[in-house]
Amino acid sequence: MAAWKQLGRWIKWGGGGAVVAVLLYLAFAPETVMVDVREVTRGPLEVSVTAEGRTRIRDIFTVSAPLGGRLRRVTLDPGDPVTAGETVVAIFEPTAPDFLDRRAAARVRARLDQAKATAARARADLDLARAEWERAKALPAGTTISQRERDRRRADFEMAEAAHQAAKADQAAAQAELIVPTEEAGEQTGGCCLRMAAPVSGRVLRVMEESERVMLAGTPILELGEPGDLEIVVDLLSQDAVGVRPGQTARIENWGGNRHLNGRVRYVEPSGFTKISALGVEEQRVNVVIDLTDPPERWATLLDAYRVEPRIVVWSKPDVVTVPIGALFRHGGEWAVYRIEGERAMLRTLRIGQRSAEAAQVLSGLDPGDLVVGHPSEEVADGERVKRRDAKEP
Numbered sequence: 001m002a003a004w005k006q007l008g009r010w011i012k013w014g015g016g017g018a019v020v021a022v023l024l025y026l027a028f029a030p031e032t033v034m035v036d037v038r039e040v041t042r043g044p045l046e047v048s049v050t051a052e053g054r055t056r057i058r059d060i061f062t063v064s065a066p067l068g069g070r071l072r073r074v075t076l077d078p079g080d081p082v083t084a085g086e087t088v089v090a091i092f093e094p095t096a097p098d099f100l101d102r103r104a105a106a107r108v109r110a111r112l113d114q115a116k117a118t119a120a121r122a123r124a125d126l127d128l129a130r131a132e133w134e135r136a137k138a139l140p141a142g143t144t145i146s147q148r149e150r151d152r153r154r155a156d157f158e159m160a161e162a163a164h165q166a167a168k169a170d171q172a173a174a175q176a177e178l179i180v181p182t183e184e185a186g187e188q189t190g191g192c193c194l195r196m197a198a199p200v201s202g203r204v205l206r207v208m209e210e211s212e213r214v215m216l217a218g219t220p221i222l223e224l225g226e227p228g229d230l231e232i233v234v235d236l237l238s239q240d241a242v243g244v245r246p247g248q249t250a251r252i253e254n255w256g257g258n259r260h261l262n263g264r265v266r267y268v269e270p271s272g273f274t275k276i277s278a279l280g281v282e283e284q285r286v287n288v289v290i291d292l293t294d295p296p297e298r299w300a301t302l303l304d305a306y307r308v309e310p311r312i313v314v315w316s317k318p319d320v321v322t323v324p325i326g327a328l329f330r331h332g333g334e335w336a337v338y339r340i341e342g343e344r345a346m347l348r349t350l351r352i353g354q355r356s357a358e359a360a361q362v363l364s365g366l367d368p369g370d371l372v373v374g375h376p377s378e379e380v381a382d383g384e385r386v387k388r389r390d391a392k393e394p
Contacts (some may be wrong), residue, residue: 002137009384028160032301035386036323036374037340038383040366047354049243050253053234057225061200065219069194070095073212074222078205080199082224089204090221091304094196095155095214097179105178112174119167122160129153129160133239134315161308202226227303227391232290234310238272241286243314252299254309261299263290269335320360327372338373338380339366344371 017107030041060276065071076082076089100108138143186325202234203224209215213393232252236244244265269287288327290310292299327337335352350365366372378387 008175009080015282024154032343032385032387033345033377033379034389035338035345035380037371037388038327038374040321040323040362040368040370040372042319042321042368044318045316045320045354045356045359046313047238047356048251048311048313049236050309050311051234051236051240053232053310054307054308055230055232055302055304057205057227057304058229058231059200060165060205060223060304061201061202062223062226063092063196063221064222065215065217066194066196066218067092067214068095069093070214071209071212071221072193074207074210076204076207076222078203080204082200082204084199084201084203085197087198088195089198091195092196097177100178100387105125108177112171112178115171115174119171121163122164122167126157126164129157133157149167176332198224198312200224225304228296228300230292230299230302230304231266232292234289234290234306234308234312235273235275235285236287237285238284240270241272241288244268244312245289245314245362249313251311251313252290252292252308253311254301255302255306257299257301257306260311261337262293263310264293266288266291317354318360319361320353321366321368323350323352323372324374325355325358326362326375328360329376335360337366338376338382338386340371340386343385343387345376345380345382345384345386 031200051220072091072093074090076087082089133153133156136145138148139150168328203226205227207222209219209221228352232250246265246267249263250263250265252263255261266289272284272286275283275285288310291310323337331347331349334349336349338348339348340346348365348377351363352360353363355361373386
């Protein structure tokens with residue numbers, strides 16, 4: 001009986017000790033960290049740069065006013081076809097004179113009265129010179145009048161006639177300054193107009209001045225071009241543009257079609273410019289021009305100044321070892337990952353090459369098939385016990 005009591009006492013104390021041991025283990029055992037697991041793979045890798053771009057017609061011709069005048073109402077609308085040298089795109093008329101205030105009008109009238117008086121005096125001088133020249137012509141040369149006197153009278157007559165013509169011109173000029181706008185407008189006819197023909201064949205792109213109005217020389221009126229002759233211009237950050245070369249492949253995305261369009265870089269502009277971003281930050285950008293290489297039927301609905309998103313491929317290889325970009329982090333100035341070995345995450349440094357938005361080229365440090373921690377949190381450390389987040393409980 002005593003033996004059974006002793007055995008029960010041992011069982012009781014042993015069970016209690018086991019429970020305490022389990023509780024101590026649960027309290028002090030290392031906690032397993034749940035992680036996302038990614039695989040190192042071998043396959044193609046493509047590095048590209050992308051930014052918002054726009055379409056534009058390769059050659060746009062702006063028709064401007066060749067001189068100051070009144071532009072008649074433009075009857076062309078955007079999209080209308082034009083033929084070089086035939087289609088009249090703008091008609092100009094002379095402008096009416098300005099109004100004169102009372103002071104200016106008084107000065108002009110005084111100048112007109114003076115011109116009339118000068119013309120009357122010139123007329124009297126002309127009549128006298130003509131009479132003397134007629135008498136000189138009637139006399140026999142060399143007897144009653146010398147040849148020299150005869151020539152002088154002829155010269156006096158010719159000078160008087162010229163002075164009379166000049167006086168009449170001054171009088172007409174002074175009279176013209178008194179013409180008022182309403183009188184001038186009533187005298188205009190269709191024969192006084194300048195008709196401008198289209199410099200190229202194509203279509204009207206924009207009409208900047210549609211209504212009839214007076215304009216200065218050089219004022220833009222409308223733009224002409226061929227909508228089917230499109231190119232794409234995209235402004236890249238200067239640090240992205242240094243990797244872009246003529247001839248590189250481009251894919252045009254988010255343009256409105258079901259599939260992307262193919263293109264090729266034609267040239268990179270040699271000069272950059274400063275642009276303020278949406279966040280108010282100054283950025284140095286460079287324009288890159290891309291030609292569409294697909295048949296025009298595929299992008300026939302694209303027109304001038306449409307928004308697109310070109311993706312320019314700056315580097316690609318068909319067979320490289322890649323690691324997801326989200327698994328990489330900096331450690332001691334080097335790139336590193338947590339490689340899963342058994343049930344633990346082990347810190348491994350590696351050399352990487354080219355990087356895209358999704359993956360990076362592995363030069364050394366990992367092999368295809370290795371599992372790494374994706375987007376490691378601060379809870380993950382070297383040697384930490386980890387468990388795949390989507391792993392099923394046994």
